[in-house]
Amino acid sequence: MRRWISGVLTVMTLVLSGCATEIEPVETSLFAMNTYMTFTVYGENAQEALDESVELIQTMESRWAVTDDESEIYRGNHSDGRPISVSEETAALISFALDMAEKTKSALDPTIYPVLAAWGFTTDSKQVPSQEQIDALLERVDYSKIQLDGTTLTMPKGMQLDLGAVGKGYTADLVAEVLQTHGVQSALINLGGNIQAVGSRPDGSDWRIGIRAPWGEDNLGVLEISDAAVVTSGGYENYFEDKDGNIYWHILDPSTGYPANSGLQAVTIIGEEGRLCDALSTALFVMGTEQAEAYWRENGGFDMLLVTDENEILLTEGIADKFTLSDGRKEPVQVLVS
Structure with missing residues (x-):
């Protein structure tokens, strides 16, 4: 099952200095998508924007977690070749991943998950697989065999998707959109090392x-x-x-x-x-x-x-x-x- 731990959302405060009013940042931390995330947001609606952002991240995690048996990706990975319906956000992310796989000539392939799992990088038991095991698993790695028709996903039996190479970046884009919708013009988002800067610092630097x-x-x-x-x-x-x-x-x-x-x-x-x-x-x-x-x-x-x-x-x-x-x-x- 997926894990997430929500940090405490701090209250935005105002510091008065003479006639000038300085708005302190609203900060929060969150464990989601198997990584630690931090947010520093400036603006009158920062708290509301952060609350909505945290909810968005948890929703995306519930849809994309490869080990969560209730997620859309898990259902696709265990569909035995049957088509399944996914959300528009999931379809957009899969479409982007497949497009990047084509553009990079498979240097990025979202169907690499079975091989990654064999190495133990998805668990705590890392190991070197045999050449025979790797060769057999590589037969399941081919992004071009994934079919996406609108929000209908069809995956050949035995193939598995992992969107870890694009999921955090895609989520950061969605969070930035949420912040900007609330009028935030200055924020720094850190999703486990994926940095997203909205605008510049409050002083313009x-x-x-x-x-x-x-x-x-x-x-x-x-x-x-x-x-x-x-x-x-x-x-x-x-x-x-x-x-x-x-x-x-x-x-x-x-x-x-x-x-x-x-x-x-x-x-x-x-x-x-x-x-x-x-x-x-x-x-x-x-x-x-x-x-x-x-x-x-x-x-x-x-x-x-x-x-x-x-x-x-x-x-x-x-x-x-x-x-x-x-x-x-x-x-x-x-x-x-x-």
């Missing part, structure tokens, strides 16, 4: 987002953004080590069924839509440096920060003047120009 150093606890640098999403994917986020010291991480290459060994340690995507950033952070990690750069040049619409296995940082030109290395760091930085 950019939000300052720390980009974590791969395989470390400190920050690689600081990224300044306004009205944008920032999503990072890296092998260090969820991994295990076998008795021989080999490290295996949760981002799998759908073409091999093994952890993607693409020459990248981390991929950060910056763009207007959280769902696109979420999808591309995974897909470009699988692709590797050259294909990621080629995808950016061909498609555009986003910026990226890549950290290679050689600790080189590649930045696209749109964020070159928005990123600053943390004090003491000496990684070489290369700017990619279109």
